[in-house]
Amino acid sequence: MARLAAMGVVAALMLGFFAFLIMRASTPTLAPIYTGLSFEDSSAIVQELEAQGVAYEMRGEGETILVPRDQITRLRMSLAETGLPNSGQVGYEIFDQQNTLGATSFVQNINNVRALEGELARTISSLARIKSARVHLVLPERELFRRDKKEPSAAIVLAVRGQLSVGEIRAIQHLVASSIEGMTPARVSIVDGTGELLASGAGDESTLLAGQAEERTLGVENRTRDRVEEMLANVLGAGRARVQVSAELNMNRSTTTSETFNPDGQVVRSTQTRELANQATGPGDSGQVSVSTELPGASENAGAAGGTSEQQSTTEETTNFEISKTTETAVTEAGAVKRLSVAVVVDGIYADDGQGGFTYAPRSAEDITRITALVRSAVGFDEARGDIVEVVNMQFAEGPNAAPDGTETPGLFDFTRDDLMNGAQMLVTLLIALALVFFVMRPLIRKVLSPEAQPLALMAPAAENGLPGESTELANAPPRELLGPEETEGETGSNWINNALMTSETQMARMKTVGELVESNPKQAAQVVREWMRSAA
Numbered sequence: 001m002a003r004l005a006a007m008g009v010v011a012a013l014m015l016g017f018f019a020f021l022i023m024r025a026s027t028p029t030l031a032p033i034y035t036g037l038s039f040e041d042s043s044a045i046v047q048e049l050e051a052q053g054v055a056y057e058m059r060g061e062g063e064t065i066l067v068p069r070d071q072i073t074r075l076r077m078s079l080a081e082t083g084l085p086n087s088g089q090v091g092y093e094i095f096d097q098q099n100t101l102g103a104t105s106f107v108q109n110i111n112n113v114r115a116l117e118g119e120l121a122r123t124i125s126s127l128a129r130i131k132s133a134r135v136h137l138v139l140p141e142r143e144l145f146r147r148d149k150k151e152p153s154a155a156i157v158l159a160v161r162g163q164l165s166v167g168e169i170r171a172i173q174h175l176v177a178s179s180i181e182g183m184t185p186a187r188v189s190i191v192d193g194t195g196e197l198l199a200s201g202a203g204d205e206s207t208l209l210a211g212q213a214e215e216r217t218l219g220v221e222n223r224t225r226d227r228v229e230e231m232l233a234n235v236l237g238a239g240r241a242r243v244q245v246s247a248e249l250n251m252n253r254s255t256t257t258s259e260t261f262n263p264d265g266q267v268v269r270s271t272q273t274r275e276l277a278n279q280a281t282g283p284g285d286s287g288q289v290s291v292s293t294e295l296p297g298a299s300e301n302a303g304a305a306g307g308t309s310e311q312q313s314t315t316e317e318t319t320n321f322e323i324s325k326t327t328e329t330a331v332t333e334a335g336a337v338k339r340l341s342v343a344v345v346v347d348g349i350y351a352d353d354g355q356g357g358f359t360y361a362p363r364s365a366e367d368i369t370r371i372t373a374l375v376r377s378a379v380g381f382d383e384a385r386g387d388i389v390e391v392v393n394m395q396f397a398e399g400p401n402a403a404p405d406g407t408e409t410p411g412l413f414d415f416t417r418d419d420l421m422n423g424a425q426m427l428v429t430l431l432i433a434l435a436l437v438f439f440v441m442r443p444l445i446r447k448v449l450s451p452e453a454q455p456l457a458l459m460a461p462a463a464e465n466g467l468p469g470e471s472t473e474l475a476n477a478p479p480r481e482l483l484g485p486e487e488t489e490g491e492t493g494s495n496w497i498n499n500a501l502m503t504s505e506t507q508m509a510r511m512k513t514v515g516e517l518v519e520s521n522p523k524q525a526a527q528v529v530r531e532w533m534r535s536a537a
Contacts, residue, residue, distance in 0.1 A: 010441055017436060021429075028068035030057055033075055034085055035064045036131055041085035048079060113137055120176060124156065129168060131159040137180065152180050153187040153201060160192055166215050169198050213251045216335050221245040228344065228378050232371070239398070240347040245379070248339040256330040265324035276314035340387045342379050346371060347396045363393045 034045065042062040049056045049067070054075065057066040067075055079085070103111075117135045124133040134157045140150040154176050158164075173185040189201025224245045232241035346368075350358040372391040381387050518525040 010445065013436060013441065017433065028055075028070065030066040031069040031072060032064050033067045033072050033079075035060075037063050037065065037085055044084050045079060048082060048084060049075070052078070113139060116180070120154075120179060123175070124158070124172060127168075127172075129161050129164060131161060133158050135176070139180070151187055152183045153189070154180065154183065155189045155201065156191070158190060158192050158198075164192070164198060166218075170212070170215070173199055213249070213334075217247055217249050220247045220249065220335075220337065224340070224342070224379055228342070228375055231374060231378055232344070232346070235371070235374070236346055240396075242345045244343045246341040246343075247337060249334075250336045250338040251334040252332075253334045254332045256328075256332070258328045258330075260326040260328075262324040262326075267322045267324075268319060269322040270320040272318040272320075274316040274318075276316070278312035278314075279310065337380075337385075339385055340379060340381075342375060342387075342389045344371070344375055344389070344391045346391065346393050348393060360395050362395075368393055 034041070037045070039062060042058070042065065045065055046056065046058070049065075052075075054067055054071065058064070059066065117137055120135040120137075121133045124130055124135070136155045138153045138155075140152065142149060156172065156176065158172075169190060170185070172190060173188040176188045177183045177185040187201055188199060189197075190199040191197055222245075224247070225243045228243045228245075229241060232243070233239075346363065348363055349361045351361065353359050368391055372389060375381075375391060376389050379387075379389065381389055
């Protein structure tokens with residue numbers, strides 16, 4: 001019965017252990033479906049998951065909900081169909097949840113503003129660097145008989161991951177301004193979760209222009225630096241060169257219009273000729289005025305009688321020429337490179353010293369000259385505008401095995417938090433398995449495989465005392481339990497009795513051994529006594 005019980009316990013433990021491993025392996029891995037939820041969204045999502053019969057787990061006081069990893073996509077689509085999560089914001093669905101038949105214009109306007117705020121908050125929250133967003137809109141109404149018009153404005157509070165760049169802030173301003181009629185990006189104020197003012201929204205265009213200029217300068221510097229580093233990485237190796245670029249841009253925008261006349265390019269456009277003839281007749285020599293000369297026809301008679309006559313002819317010619325003219329309008333946009341400064345630091349040459357280390361050697365002057373020429377060609381070096389390119393050879397603090405861009409290569413023992421958690425689970429499982437094997441299974445198996453203890457057959461006392469009804473088979477049985485380690489199982493009971501009678505010392509040693517065995521095996525000794533009593537009866 002003891003062996004059967006031990007075998008049953010071992011089988012039950014083995015089955016339980018393997019069942020635990022199977023359940024552990026078959027349990028679906030949970031992954032967050034949504035994080036940073038409000039209590040309203042968490043409650044609605046939990047109700048929907050329970051209605052669908054999906055196993056879930058909540059963490060972080062309801063801010064994070066975990067579901068089986070293989071069902072995340074399907075569940076997100078299902079929740080999106082029901083409008084979850086809505087992040088506590090009301091969108092255009094507000095017009096679907098009420099009867100607008102008896103609503104006043106004031107209520108409709110308020111609902112319109114709420115819907116716009118909710119939709120903008122959802123759109124902004126969908127950006128990668130934004131955790132949550134709240135939008136407040138001010139949409140003034142145009143009053144009758146009023147010439148002045150107030151511009152709409154917006155105030156946005158953001159919970160961000162890390163820090164937003166100037167370009168991302170401007171993108172949010174333009175996104176909100178493009179969604180509201182009549183709003184300009186300068187009227188959008190942005191504040192982050194720490195209370196830092198990211199955009200004033202005071203309507204000053206100079207702030208936007210300054211941010212745009214800074215963004216454009218950074219863009220030029222980053223593009224130039226990446227271009228040079230990529231080229232040097234192919235020549236010197238990854239991480240063996242560091243490049244810094246400082247660009248000065250001309251942010252003035254100018255328009256120039258010029259007209260040029262070519263005197264050699266004359267073309268006759270039109271020619272005009274005018275001829276004028278004039279004839280005049282006068283009186284005679286005396287030139288005296290009398291009654292006869294004043295009578296009608298007196299002048300003709302006087303001319304015929306010897307008066308004077310005068311004739312005059314004039315010719316005018318006008319020629320119009322068309323002179324070729326060139327009109328040019330040149331527009332110089334802001335952002336042209338005014339001056340460029342490039343600093344390049346290159347590492348030396350490392351050689352294996354044969355002892356697992358490296359020896360450093362500086363680069364030759366010829367190599368530095370070639371690298372300088374390559375860098376100048378890559379950045380578009382122009383000496384006339386004062387560009388500067390400096391290439392210096394210095395030994396880097398990192399060794400040759402360091403990763404580029406200042407990042408360290410993950411080592412063999414660099415574990416993430418997930419790796420540590422998985423390792424801890426595997427270690428606990430292994431410890432449980434080892435404890436089960438060494439402290440439970442091993443003793444039970446040893447007990448099961450050990451030979452069954454036989455009753456002690458004390459034939460010697462039976463032979464000496466001459467007990468009636470003694471069994472010949474029992475007397476001849478070898479006392480296996482009483483034999484020492486030097487005895488063999490092949491010895492018979494009769495040989496043992498004869499040897500004990502021949503030597504008293506041997507007999508005393510045997511009896512001592514028997515006493516020790518009886519003390520160490522009281523149950524077996526009691527079984528022997530019961531056998532004697534049964535035989536005597």
